[in-house]
Amino acid sequence: MNTNLILDVDSYKVSHWLQYPPDTTAMYSYVESRGGKYPITVFFGLQYILKRYLIQSIQPWMVEEANSLLTAHGLPFNYEGWRYIAEDLKGRLPVRIKAVPEGSIIPIHNVLMTVESTDTKVFWLVSWLETLLMRVWYPTTVATQSWHLKKLIYESLLRTADDPDSEINFKLHDFGARGVSSLESSGIGGLAHLVNFQGSDTVQALVYGQKYYNSPMAAYSIPAAEHSTITAWGREGEVLAYQNMLTQFAKSGSVLAVVSDSYDLWNAIDHLWGDYLREQVLDSGATVVIRPDSGNPMEIVAKTLEKLEARFGSTLNSKGYRVLNAMRVIQGDGVDEESITAILKKTESLGFSSTNLAFGMGGALLQKVNRDTQKFAMKCSEVTVAGEAIPVYKDPITDPSKASKKGRLSLVKNEFGYQTVSNSSEDLLEVVYENGQLLQGQSLDTIRQRAWPRNT
Known part of the structure; x- marks a missing residue:
């Protein structure tokens, strides 16, 4: 009716x-x-x-x-x-x-x-x-905030990346569906974000894009782990959980994201990813995106980049900034304009390109706005x-x-x-x-x- x-x-x-x-x-x-x-x-x-x-x-x-x-x-x-x-x-x-x-x-x-x-x-x-x-x-407010964040990230890419225009559309991923007040909010708010970006986990945004804005496919996503798909293997089976992600999804040219802080993020990077699984990652030809999900965002991202470089190495791009081999980082916890600014500034100061980074934004993207x-x-x-x-x-x-x-x-x-x-x-x-x-x-x-x- x-x-x-x-x-x-x-x-x-x-x-x-x-x-x-x-x-x-x-x-x-x-x-x-x-x-x-x-x-x-x-x-x-x-x-x-x-x-x-x-x-x-x-x-x-x-x-x-x-x-x-x-x-x-x-x-x-x-x-x-x-x-x-x-x-x-x-x-x-x-x-x-x-x-x-x-x-x-x-x-x-x-x-x-x-x-x-x-x-x-x-x-x-x-x-x-x-x-x-x-x-x-x-x-309008969601699209406006998203646009300003795009401008902020794009300016960092201009300084540190070889091809800012090809990278920018997937640098801020919508994680907001579970944090909004209704299905309708996820649809129209999620689609408002997609005025500026093309990465989203908010499925209703795709539905609204098709129904109201003539968009056959408004955004894209990748296979990604959550804590339950890692912890279900038990602490002693953590490396098997990561190995399963590689077996299932790591193909040449593919991208997959794996949350890696269920127990000890630094052990996961240094030993599980950086030692036990290192050759499988490199041989697969895939890009593995490590997701820290706790701690101070700026400090954790910086340390994650440094540890990944120590294990997987990096190359120097045309602008003199380092790009990780086979690995990337997505920060999806505590992401807002303030933390994005701090992370980008810290990343650049360490000599890393913003190419290495993506952000996942939830409640702050779709819910922490109002008419005022x-x-x-x-x-x-x-x-x-x-x-x-x-x-x-x-x-x-x-x-x-x-x-x-x-x-x-x-x-x-x-x-x-x-x-x-x-x-x-x-x-x-x-x-x-x-x-x-x-x-x-x-x-x-x-x-x-x-x-x-x-x-x-």
Whole structure:
């Protein structure tokens, strides 16, 4: 059964239709990032919201269900208005949505999308939909954080790697599926990360990529061990567990990851990998990725690199940095912007290339963000009352950062960069949805190229 879109709303909005001036016939609102952690946003996720929710029609049963629930909840439900949408408009929502193309890199304090009414009888629908549409903050914020981390890692690769462009897309792997609040969060949050990277263990991101962004395969992974597949062999059988990984997966050109800190990471590297299994690793032609999973990330990664080099050797690349033979390291514990920065800095200081490293990021990637990370807001900037378009805004004396824009807005790009201006014919916002229909679709490939044009 379809979701009842009428009920995807904050309670206080249910009475708002009675609170506007009596002759109001139109409403216009916009979405922006009012600031936050990062100076730019990577816009993403609106197409998912439109395809998943807004292209479905409002059915009479939805109106009846909402009327029963919301009146019992103590609110004056606009029964006639919703019946009008369900019956006279055949369930199609009478709004127009314009937005920047997904994957666009837009400085904060600029309009990202606008929502306006297209039917005078139900102008208030614009405000009603805010609850649903504002959730674009989540995929946009995940994509934004991921983009900044990509830039951070890429800059290290530029300094230390032979081919940064071929390496960067697999340097930050999504480990976040188990750390989010819902299956939907793993899907849309995981896909937002894949705007920037192509490595993920979040399977729902692949499903969402296929269903909503025309991506046959949005990301890739490799065979990898977890602690249970190592400890199941017992401490005395630890080396047999590693040997089994090689037997099962180590083929010429293949890559496999093995968590190696179940007991004694240093013994595992020095003796089990570096002595007992050394020749099997080298003869296999595979790349074995060692995963430490405990301790101080910067210190552990640095020592792991040094010990692996002592056992497997390294080669010097064109930029004078060392690249391990047959071995790599992935850090998947305690990974965030701070630890990535520290690990990269320490790795470079030791003379190792960032080619040797990958990162696995879980809760910090998909869950440790919120609407205030980039201070997202949707505000009304124009209403039409008695036939007159009136610019409206808020400007609270207690918090100037919450001042809103007024009038109809456009996003333009000129010699000063992106700017939000009053209604302009050169508007970069494109109509993506109108009166129940999705008017254009964007593929993940196109969005990736827009977000990281170095790949084109």
